Amino acid sequence: xxxxxxxxxxxxxxxxxxxxxxxxxxxxxxxxxxxxxxxxxxxxxxxxxxxxxxxxxxxxxxxxxxxxxxxxxxxxxxxxxxxxxxxxxxxxxxxxxxxxxxxxxxxxxxxxxxxxxxxxxxxxxxxxxxxxxxxxxxxxxxxxxxxxxxxxxxxxxxxxxxxxxxxxxxxxxxxxxxxxxxxxxxxxxxxxxxxxxxxxxxxxx
Amino acid sequence: xxxxxxxxxxxxxxxxxxxxxxxxxxxxxxxxxxxxxxxxxxxxxxxxxxxxxxxxxxxxxxxxxxxxxxxxxxxxxxxxxxxxxxxxxxxxxxxxxxxxxxxxxxxxxxxxxxxxxxxxxxxxxxxxxxxxxxxxxxxxxxxxxxxxxxxxxxxxxxxxxxxxxxxxxxxxxxxxxxxxxxxxxxxxxxxxxxxxxxxxxxxxxxxxxxxxxxxxxxxxxxxxxxxxxx
Numbered sequence: 429x430x431x432x433x434x435x436x437x438x439x440x441x442x443x444x445x446x447x448x449x450x451x452x453x454x455x456x457x458x459x460x461x462x463x464x465x466x467x468x469x470x471x472x473x474x475x476x477x478x479x480x481x482x483x484x485x486x487x488x489x490x491x492x493x494x495x496x497x498x499x500x501x502x503x504x505x506x507x508x509x510x511x512x513x514x515x516x517x518x519x520x521x522x523x524x525x526x527x528x529x530x531x532x533x534x535x536x537x538x539x540x541x542x543x544x545x546x547x548x549x550x551x552x553x554x555x556x557x558x559x560x561x562x563x564x565x566x567x568x569x570x571x572x573x574x575x576x577x578x579x580x581x582x583x584x585x586x587x588x589x590x591x592x593x594x595x596x597x598x599x600x601x602x603x604x605x606x607x608x609x610x611x612x613x614x615x616x617x618x619x620x621x622x623x624x625x626x627x628x629x630x631x632x633x
Numbered sequence: 634x635x636x637x638x639x640x641x642x643x644x645x646x647x648x649x650x651x652x653x654x655x656x657x658x659x660x661x662x663x664x665x666x667x668x669x670x671x672x673x674x675x676x677x678x679x680x681x682x683x684x685x686x687x688x689x690x691x692x693x694x695x696x697x698x699x700x701x702x703x704x705x706x707x708x709x710x711x712x713x714x715x716x717x718x719x720x721x722x723x724x725x726x727x728x729x730x731x732x733x734x735x736x737x738x739x740x741x742x743x744x745x746x747x748x749x750x751x752x753x754x755x756x757x758x759x760x761x762x763x764x765x766x767x768x769x770x771x772x773x774x775x776x777x778x779x780x781x782x783x784x785x786x787x788x789x790x791x792x793x794x795x796x797x798x799x800x801x802x803x804x805x806x807x808x809x810x811x812x813x814x815x816x817x818x819x820x821x822x823x824x825x826x827x828x829x830x831x832x833x834x835x836x837x838x839x840x841x842x843x844x845x846x847x848x849x850x851x852x853x854x855x856x857x858x859x860x861x862x863x
Contacts, residue, residue: 478863
């Protein structure tokens, strides 16, 4: 279970949000909504532990994530608005390195299967540099077919995706929640994702 | 459970090391720039000063060490900045393994790519300075023991200046003063052997510098990275 209490975000002198709290249980989906610049990405980075909250704390189970990173991080998959891909490496190499870094020792068949699932297998051996924006996004998202972590934090995962891949991703997210996973997502698109419990969180000062 | 954890740590460490070496291999021009910088800077002095063997061999230890130090430094800004811009640094930060451990893999890759070639090239450059064979050997030893410290200390500077405008120059200002001990003992070792004395004391101190930075620098770098990424 992930719980946030009284989170506040200060960027410079500017207060982006305060008193943000929620509780996410197994099978739950949380939409984070807000205008551009309302601090959605900052909130997600805070939930990952990349950004220190100005106030409040994030708990995994009943321990603060800062104090229990060893147990929290293996349960977390974060895909930010940067794809986290190396331009000089191929799609397959990138995916394998990301998976191994997350502590997931995958074979190249498994990685290729993940790329196939999101329909990008024919680009597996191309350097990421030559791929289009949407293709790069798909390579980064292929991670979701390899990871076993329970909590997924996704920052605008549908950006640059075509209609077909949007549906594929939505159904993958649905399957994850059906398995007792949790997802926190920001999006501007109207995509329906099935979950046991759906919550929305609107950010404003 | 203990061994499983150790395996996971080794795997992640090797993944980062292999990744950085593979990237260096794909971008060979970056390595070449560092090496050519070292060769050219250290070749300028004999050209400018003239062919007098006595003068050249007396300035050789200092000049070669300074050239090695600058060559290592210009490549520092690339150590984390590319990973920072494309988001892979976040993945490294979120890896379940200790960040300081993964940082050592990155620093080792940097040393293998930018430090080791300089060490291997140094005796060739030393010939231009009319250094005797014995001093050439000490030069190689001193660089071999000292350049790891340069990469390790440099990593702290690179991590601190991540995402800062004009970071290249800032790294130099932060890191060059910290390089002074390594420079003194490294150049001192070569000078000692030129004067027929034992270089052992200097080399021991140089090794001590490297060991001390091996213990402290990864921790400091990891802390600096966490701050820079915020």
